[in-house]
Amino acid sequence: MAQSVLLTGAAGRVGQAILADLADEYEWRLLDRDPPTEELPGEFVVADITDSEAVREAMDGIDAVIHLAGDPRPEAPWDSVLTNNIDGAQTVYEAAVDAGVEKVAFASSNHAVGAYETPERVPDLYRPHDQYRLDGSELPRPGNLYGVSKAAGETLGRYYHDEHDLSVVCVRIGNLTKGHPPIDYERGQAMWLSYRDCAHLFDRCIRADYGYEIVYGISDNDRKYYSLERARAVLGYEPRDNSAHHD
Amino acid sequence: MAQSVLLTGAAGRVGQAILADLADEYEWRLLDRDPPTEELPGEFVVADITDSEAVREAMDGIDAVIHLAGDPRPEAPWDSVLTNNIDGAQTVYEAAVDAGVEKVAFASSNHAVGAYETPERVPDLYRPHDQYRLDGSELPRPGNLYGVSKAAGETLGRYYHDEHDLSVVCVRIGNLTKGHPPIDYERGQAMWLSYRDCAHLFDRCIRADYGYEIVYGISDNDRKYYSLERARAVLGYEPRDNSAHHD
Structure with missing residues (x-):
């Protein structure tokens, strides 16, 4: 039987990329703050990620979680990221452990390491x-x-992971764009993630065995300054796209 | 003229160790949730660390901050550490930047890395x-x-530090005890911090020049599994105590 996967923040762009390729691969339970505007696979739960009761209920019978919900704005104010992203993530992990979920794939971001892009390293870093x-x-x-x-x-x-034995993979997602990489934007080309590589990567997060991992979520771009080594070795990620092969 | 130093959480044990040796070294502004029960140097501000207005006012004219305030219990529940420790720290850093403060010494903890003490490493790790x-x-x-x-x-x-040019040192404080190291507790002896080494270390945090650092705050214990290299090299920390030299 297909695994049951809870996808939080399902209506966002990462969720769309995942569902575009993996709709038939899993028993989906989708959670988002707003009701869907199009037909989507599986069940849909309308709830805010900060609603811990609703999140707990949504974990029932779930094997793996892909946690995307949160404030996605790089310029989001502190109060919002404290509540939606930090407190929201704790709510998800805690509820996952209590429900006996095996794995959580957490949507981290290139912004967790953005300040390595110092004036001394840029723009060479992107080449x-x-x-x-x-x-x-x-x-x-x-x-x-x-x-x-x-x-x-x-x-x-x-x-x-360490204290409650949950398998956790944190995916530092790069620059996800549909169809083709960002144009005239070297940084975006360096960290481009195509829609199909995104879906494949999260598919591997559900299927692979791991303890705790931090991996980079980008395509195999010539310009990359993020290593794909852990994603390949631990998850079996095999990206098919490269921003250098697009116009 | 002596530097003006704001000490948050002044009434706690770390604050007591600092003030015991450094009362006359700086112009102190002490902040704590509860009013003092004994005579203390400098000004005293009664305020909760989550009161951002009070924290902003307390930064006026300050050169350096030692930020100790927060819930100190290793077993503290999430809601408390989210509010008092995470949101509290952001309030302090933000107010420090806005007030033109040069340096913040942040009281981190051995608990930030406690899960490196795996069953495979313990108890050898403490020897x-x-x-x-x-x-x-x-x-x-x-x-x-x-x-x-x-x-x-x-x-x-x-x-x-990276975005607002604040000098920040995070001190992962070990096991601070007065007079002598913990007895019959190998872990506590490994990460012992004597009162006088504690005061000296934070004195160096105020006087030294640095950008961003994470250092371990322990005495020079034979049993240690935390390196003192960065604290010595960057801060000029010269610990005088060692838990092996006490009964």
């Missing part, structure tokens, strides 16, 4: 010849409070 | 022959939600 790589073992270095909130979600995942 | 060392470059690995909150405070500090 194919440059060999500098972040690999997920480095300390967080956020360039905004949104990034701070994503780093906190990663640390919460570490705790829930 | 002099063992060479395993944490040095502050490792990712957080908290054994409780209190530790998660301290790791979040460190990441906030990284952000306020």
